[in-house]
Amino acid sequence: MTKDSDLKQQFYDVVIVGGGMVGAAQAVALVKQQKRVLVIEKTIPDASVLQQTPLRVSAINLASEKYLSALGIWPHINQSSKCMFNQLATWEQRHKPLVFSAEDIGTEHLGHLVKNEALQLAAFDEINALGQNNLEIMTGCKINKIEQTNEQATLFVSDMRNDKTNTNSNTNSNTINCSLLIGADGAFSQVRSLSDIGTTGWDYQQHCLSLTIKTEFPTQHITWQEFQPSGPKAFLPLEDGYSVLIWYDQASQVKELSELSNEQLKAQVLKRFPALVGEFDVVAKAAFPLTRRQANQYVKGRVVLVGDSAHTINPLAGQGVNIGYKDVEELSKLLAEVDMSERAALFQALSKYEKTRKRESLIMSAAMDSFYSLFSNNKTAMKLVRTGLLNLANKFEWAKKQVLKKAVGY
Ligand SMILES: Cc1cc2nc3c(=O)[nH]c(=O)nc-3n(C[C@H](O)[C@H](O)[C@H](O)COP(=O)(O)OP(=O)(O)OC[C@H]3O[C@@H](n4cnc5c(N)ncnc54)[C@H](O)[C@@H]3O)c2cc1C
Numbered sequence: 001m002t003k004d005s006d007l008k009q010q011f012y013d014v015v016i017v018g019g020g021m022v023g024a025a026q027a028v029a030l031v032k033q034q035k036r037v038l039v040i041e042k043t044i045p046d047a048s049v050l051q052q053t054p055l056r057v058s059a060i061n062l063a064s065e066k067y068l069s070a071l072g073i074w075p076h077i078n079q080s081s082k083c084m085f086n087q088l089a090t091w092e093q094r095h096k097p098l099v100f101s102a103e104d105i106g107t108e109h110l111g112h113l114v115k116n117e118a119l120q121l122a123a124f125d126e127i128n129a130l131g132q133n134n135l136e137i138m139t140g141c142k143i144n145k146i147e148q149t150n151e152q153a154t155l156f157v158s159d160m161r162n163d164k165t166n167t168n169s170n171t172n173s174n175t176i177n178c179s180l181l182i183g184a185d186g187a188f189s190q191v192r193s194l195s196d197i198g199t200t201g202w203d204y205q206q207h208c209l210s211l212t213i214k215t216e217f218p219t220q221h222i223t224w225q226e227f228q229p230s231g232p233k234a235f236l237p238l239e240d241g242y243s244v245l246i247w248y249d250q251a252s253q254v255k256e257l258s259e260l261s262n263e264q265l266k267a268q269v270l271k272r273f274p275a276l277v278g279e280f281d282v283v284a285k286a287a288f289p290l291t292r293r294q295a296n297q298y299v300k301g302r303v304v305l306v307g308d309s310a311h312t313i314n315p316l317a318g319q320g321v322n323i324g325y326k327d328v329e330e331l332s333k334l335l336a337e338v339d340m341s342e343r344a345a346l347f348q349a350l351s352k353y354e355k356t357r358k359r360e361s362l363i364m365s366a367a368m369d370s371f372y373s374l375f376s377n378n379k380t381a382m383k384l385v386r387t388g389l390l391n392l393a394n395k396f397e398w399a400k401k402q403v404l405k406k407a408v409g410y
Helices: 021-031 047-051 062-071 116-130 160-165 190-194 251-258 262-272 320-335 343-375 380-395 397-408
Strands: 010-017 037-041 057-061 082-085 087-092 098-101 111-115 135-139 141-148 153-159 174-183 199-215 222-227 233-237 242-250 280-295 303-305
Touching: 010 021, 010 153, 021 037, 021 062, 021 116, 021 320, 047 116, 057 062, 057 116, 057 320, 062 111, 062 116, 062 320, 111 116, 141 190, 174 190, 174 343, 190 303, 199 251, 199 262, 242 251, 242 262, 242 280, 251 280, 262 280, 280 343, 303 343, 320 343
Parallel strands: 010 037, 010 174, 037 135, 087 222, 174 303
Antiparallel strands: 057 111, 082 111, 087 098, 141 153, 153 174, 199 242, 199 280, 222 233, 233 242
């Protein structure tokens, strides 16, 4: 952490709150534009986390992979933290699968499943490799207030460790000024709430349970999802004999399941999942509520939101962080030529960002909702529609290709 005394009255081109997968990638992009950047992150995981049992993984599509490669982040992800998939299958329980292959669109693969921490750490590795002195990282601090004037945004922060023993936080308070404040601090964004930006959204009735399994079968390069009346069941392959199963169900059911032992969960998986190709053991679990949330504004004066702080969508089609990387790409492209002290140019770039990204993420959210209602619905009419759609896609190569291109971000 940068020393408190160093930060008093500092001025940065950009302050990014949140150095998760999206915020850390945003930092790389802006540091490469020679902007003076400060990242404020609660804690940056130690690299040893990558040796532990994987729990949170994301399907990274081809478009994100391309962008992360261009930023120099992708090469830092080691082989055992990512697993390539070249097939993607989906089907309605007891119906014929619709299988998408990389060859359908002339690519070598369709994407990778990557450990979340590996994506985050790869961005910090690239920052270290750059060895530039225009980036600072601050951890373990609390943001108390955000203010804006025509000239700057100001954060009032205090050291959390001192806060525990000292109730008078003003004595430890630092003021950080910047031309642009980026909120990349996730679904419960403090930047968003301290900037008085409201949200619109709801909680889905379904929650999901993520189960890490240790397998005895070789690495699979296919990811699949079976639609069942109670909610989808999905398989995500990983390396080193691990895979992740995702179990969508009613909130109460997910709660009950998450209280079971690993052995009991294995028995449930054998009962409720399609047959896996070999022996396995459940080794870790985590339950997540599913929420749809959109920030009412992506930009407010000198504050801009990226990633989950701007939007969270149903993870059904694994698009959340991919949309976040699109935010980073668009914002970075628009800021590339901007002199951060030029208010008019900066505000013009921010307004373009909001227009483009809000539209795209609303379209994606709506698509996920239609998908969710179509596939999480047990009404006969809906069942007929979805079986018909899957059959149609199976018959018409052109339609199948279009769906696949959308999924990989092309
Ligand atoms: C079950 C599940 C499965 C998913 N699967 C996929 C998938 O397959 N593919 C996909 O694309 N997406 C998937 N997603 C969505 C994806 O996880 C999110 O979109 C992604 O985590 C968003 O990244 P982010 O960096 O914006 O936010 P986060 O990952 O939430 O990171 C926010 C960062 O900000 C930091 N922070 C927060 N508050 C503060 C503060 N006050 N001060 C300093 N730092 C702060 C946090 O420590 C964290 O590092 C899934 C989501 C769920 C729930």
